[in-house]
Amino acid sequence: MTTATPPSAPHDALGLLKDREKVAERLLKSSARHSFDPDTELDWDAPYEPDKWFWPPELVSLYDTPMWRRMPEEQRVLLSRHEFAALLSLGIWLEVILIQLLTRHIYDKPSTSAHVRYALTEIADECRHSKMFARLIAKGGTPAYPPARPHHNLGRFFKTVSTTPGSFTATLLGEEILDWMQRLTFPDERIQPLVRGATRIHVVEEARHVRYAREELRRQMVSAPRWTAELTRIGSGEFARVFARAFVNPQVYADVGLDRRAAVEQVRASAHRREVMRTGAKPLTDFLDDIGVLRGAGRRLWQSSGLLA
Numbered sequence: 638m639t640t641a642t643p644p645s646a647p648h649d650a651l652g653l654l655k656d657r658e659k660v661a662e663r664l665l666k667s668s669a670r671h672s673f674d675p676d677t678e679l680d681w682d683a684p685y686e687p688d689k690w691f692w693p694p695e696l697v698s699l700y701d702t703p704m705w706r707r708m709p710e711e712q713r714v715l716l717s718r719h720e721f722a723a724l725l726s727l728g729i730w731l732e733v734i735l736i737q738l739l740t741r742h743i744y745d746k747p748s749t750s751a752h753v754r755y756a757l758t759e760i761a762d763e764c765r766h767s768k769m770f771a772r773l774i775a776k777g778g779t780p781a782y783p784p785a786r787p788h789h790n791l792g793r794f795f796k797t798v799s800t801t802p803g804s805f806t807a808t809l810l811g812e813e814i815l816d817w818m819q820r821l822t823f824p825d826e827r828i829q830p831l832v833r834g835a836t837r838i839h840v841v842e843e844a845r846h847v848r849y850a851r852e853e854l855r856r857q858m859v860s861a862p863r864w865t866a867e868l869t870r871i872g873s874g875e876f877a878r879v880f881a882r883a884f885v886n887p888q889v890y891a892d893v894g895l896d897r898r899a900a901v902e903q904v905r906a907s908a909h910r911r912e913v914m915r916t917g918a919k920p921l922t923d924f925l926d927d928i929g930v931l932r933g934a935g936r937r938l939w940q941s942s943g944l945l946a
Contacts, residue, residue, distance in 0.1 A: 660852050661751035664845045668758050673838045675769035679831060681776065689829045690714055691721035691777070696818050698885045698910055702903040704895065712893060719889040721832065723782040724815065725770040727883060730784050730792065731811035732763045732770075737796045738804040742853075755849060762842050769835055776831070782886035788879055795876065800865050802857035805850045806873040806930060810880055812850070814917040814944075816843050851924060858928045870930055874938025881914065881942040911943055918944040 697717050699705040705713065739760055743753045774781050783789065799807065816839075822828055823837040858866060890900035904910055922945050925931050931939055939945040 657852070657856065658751045660849070661755040664755045664849055665751060665758060667845055668755070668762075668842075671841055672762070673765075673842070675765060675772070675835065675838055678838060679769075679834045681772065681831070683831065685777070685829055685831070688714070690717045690825075690827050691829055691832055692717040692724070693818075693821055693825050693828065695909075696821065696913060698904045699890075699895075699900060699907075701909040702907050704900060704903050708895075712895075716889065716893045716895075718777055719779050719782075719892055720885055722774045722777055722779040723886040723889050724884075725774050726782040726886070727784065728811075728815060729767045729770050730789070732767045734792050734796045735808050735811065736760050736763050738799065738808065741796075742801060742804065759846055759849060762846065766839060766842070769838070773832070773835055780888075780892065782888060784883050784886075788883050791879060795872075799872065800861075800868055802854055802861050802865060802869040802930075803872045805854035805857065806869055806925065807876045808850045809847065809854065809921055809924075810873065810877060812843055812847055813921040814880075814884075814914070816840060816847065817917040817920070819843075855928050858930065866929070867933075867935075870932055870935025871938065872935075873925070873930055874935040874942070877939050877942040877944050881944055884914070914944055915946055 691714075694700055694713060694717065697705075697713070697720055699708075699716065708716070739756050743756045746753050771781075784792070795803075795807065819836040819840050823833045823840060825833070858869070861869070885904070887897050887901050891897040922931060922939065931945070936945070
């Protein structure tokens, strides 16, 4: 004898939604087993190796462009160091926004629930990640690369007015593309050992964050009023456009002795770069499509960002 699912049980395009508390309990158990302190887990005293990369060359923005083919290997490796610093700076900015969004999300929820306890656990994770990123930038001897002032102010506005589903959509956008790139980085023996260790920590802990955000976004899109769902679609598309443009700070090109304007033009014209960004975004865009985020004007904004074909 089987038990029928009540017709009122929440569903989305992917089927029956998992219970919020059960998901949070599993994530709390995973956090207890697999959480790391970068200050003690990583060998910060070991010097960087002069011939190793800071980012897989195939993921460096200029890879396979005419400018790249003219660059000596030493300059290519240097560019990977600066682009890695730029991505770490982007990560700190996004995680500071995420911490504030999570705090808003749990403000009026029961403090003893597993859902809230996991959100607090994730906030602690993100604090450790941001400190680790800052320490990596300092050790690399490069500048920090904060977002452009308009993007910085847009982030301030977004984290203040964002709806809950909009917050989780932006969270996934900030996490999943970088996570895909880091999954290619930490097993790569061409990469600096410290960078590999840091990206491994981030990948392990971010997997839980992605699960938490996906489940909550699915739940929110089922129950959200029509105006909230539409605002989420448009807002996520605009955030995708900002994210794609902010992904690599153009100042990195000047800082390694390249013509900044020419480098930006070649990156924008690069078929390889477009493929990298779309491939990195595909697991997320497939998911967002399934739950109804990529529709109408929002889908067109995503396409204009270059993250969706």
